[in-house]
Amino acid sequence: MALVALQRTLLTLFTVVVLSPSLSFATPTSACQFTFRDGNKLYNYTLYSPIRNFPHGILSEDGFYKVSVNQTTIWFQLCDGMIFNHDPPTCADCWDCGGPKRCGMECSALVSNNIGGYHVCSAIGHGPTFDIDVIDKKSPHTGIIVKMSSGSLKYNCSLAVSVLCNLNGVQGPQTLERSGDCNYATELKHPSGCAMIVNVHGSGWGWFGTLLIILLCLFAAYLLAGIVYRYFVLKIRGIEVIPNLDFWISLPKRIQSQCSSLVRKFKGPSEGHRSSYSAVNF
Template identity: 65%
Template sequence: MAIGGSYPNRHLLCLFPLIFVTLITSVYGTCQLSFEQDNKLYNYSLTKPIRNFPHGILSEDGFYKVAVNGTVLWFQLCDAMIFNHDPPTCVDCGDCGGISRCGMGCSALVANIIGGYPVCTTLGYSSSTFFELIDKTDPLKGITAKLFNRGSKSNCSLAVSIVCDTNGVQGPQTLELVGTCDYATKIHHPSGCALIISSHGNGMGWFGTMLILILFFLGVYLLGGAVYRYYSLGIRGIDIIPNLEFWASLPHTLQSSFTSLVRRFRGPSHGHRSSYSPVNF
């Protein structure tokens, strides 16, 4: 006996892949930056797989870490942090996963020693990240990711400069306190290098446009003729192609025309025997 509720469940199951793709796109879609400058289109895609780095900018450890003068910073770009080892131990971690999952509920966390204990402050989330150029006059230098945490307790942020480096990865080694709760660091990574999608030139030009128009109208002619011959004339098989004899003979016609044109410019070959020979009487 069929259960009436099985059909809605079946449709819901079919939607799961679409929901999953939408979620992934919404997260990773924020890790892109594109702009046009001097007739060049620059595109940065931090999560795009590249050679030797299948996860793009994402740290395979689940986080980046830097410690300077007793201050420890953990962060992950384009995703939340994951700790399989060396997790943060903080007194206060309520808005970044709590004590049992400290660091796994945000994308950037900093710990400062206060009163002899490490007190953690959330600096930002992947959903509150935006990107800008490190140097507007030199787009190839890299981009800066800025993470924010605008909460009731404090307004904090983290700026990570992703310097373009095609030779490999160099993790964060410096940490600056720019404001009261604003930190800055930098890494070197190939994902910080821009991909120039198009440069110099204003389109395909008149020849490319004309070629596309010719191919378009040719396609319309063939498709329209085939439909007409199929439904109106009842023709089946390969004969539904309009002017089939012409298209079948076209390669031979082009070859003959090309050969004739070459002979006209080159003249008769040395092995060619004339139809007329001089005769001595």
Template identity: 60%
Template sequence: MTVGIISLNFFLTIVSVAILHQFGSLNPVAAVCQLSFVDGHKLFNFSLTSPIPKFPHGVLSEDGFYKVAVNESVLWFQLCNGMIFNHDPPRCVDCQDCGGPLHCGMECSALLANNIGGYDVCTTIGDVSSTITSIIDKQNPHKGVIVTMSNYVKTSSGSENCSLSVSVICDSNGVQGPHSLEKLGTCNYAAVLQHPSGCAVVVSVHGRGWGWFGILVIIILCLFGGYMLVGAVYRYFFLGVRGLDMIPNLDFWVRLPQRTQSYCASLVRKFRRPTEGYRSSYSPVNF
């Protein structure tokens, strides 16, 4: 019965993990802000929104947004999530894809305002659904990650893919930046942020798992546990058996250790007999 209960707990644990993983995959923050990278025998885990000392929201700005102003351009963005403005909201023209004039900046993850003819014109250059997280340098995974967000913007010639790439550099001492904004193309920008969330959690990986033999053992154990559980349930509810007698084929399992011991003893005697016969063929010799 104990084996059956253990197997049932194992099965329920697997199902629970699968359900939690499924619900976690529906969360856009969890999807875009977690990254695992294997390098040799080390597993680098990045989780930008996990709570860490002094930063309960991870890399997310507690103000609801980051802001960078360079020359005539102002950029608002929030890594891995949509922006929230409780103060200093964007005030610019053409903010339809990011909340409209009444909620400008509330429905996107990166918004750029350029001063054109005395007016600030908004361009949505990032969205949570199109955010990708990648390693900055695969030769040096400790350096950090790049969070890239993009959005298609309608233009007179059709549409153009605008983007913002934020390098989250590992810095265990605190947060620095973003202080500058680099323009890489027509509407492609890059910024740098130093943050403790950019530091990976490194786990040592030994070997490559159990392989086919381990899977076979797990399958056999699961089948055995299922057999014990189903048999115990059947005997309890349909036959009215209680106590240890609920275990199917109890006599066989009770006698199994004794039978195993007898079988091992017979094998030992079988291998000893030729040796003893060989030794008895010698006669003592007196010198």
């Protein structure tokens, strides 16, 4: 009975694998890791990982990046919250990002606007709400864009930071663009914006190939154990030493029958089989 149950299980798994080759599984990534595939090339960006001469990755060693244009100043930190050991923001209102005494310490991006002579601050990034994508899908080596938002029901604010690939060093943000009420965009150059490129060859079986190998190993173990038992214990010789030989001989017809029944199920009855009776002319 155990052998029969194993046979049925293997037959079911084999049928599911053969009839469902398009199944796929998504692999989750960390907040500051992004993978993009273009043809046979896999671009892997890891902003948070240490690289040569930059043990903190994309993180600013000062604890924050800062850019000022006209009457607007933005502080931000990529992949983490901001830390101010010097030059902290001074704002009349900073309640959504730590309050006046800890302004900027409880968010990932903060904007200050000069309104009537007062610097009024509001959070435009809370953290780990980072959305990452390549800047140009036709040229993935250009870099990536990291977007963060405040997540507030009152203000729909955001900051988009373009991290351009630059192997020669770091160039901090120098420009600032604004669209709408409080949507901002800036850019910086950093080696972390350069992808690690992996060439992907072959058709890429992935999980399908792994599952198929496991099934084949289970089948081989079952077949070997059955042959040994029948040969040494039951003293069976010849081709009959193969366990359940009749089942394996009929296996192709069983698979064909299941495939045909599934095809008929999804296709529906054909016009030539609408009725089991045909008209007879007298």
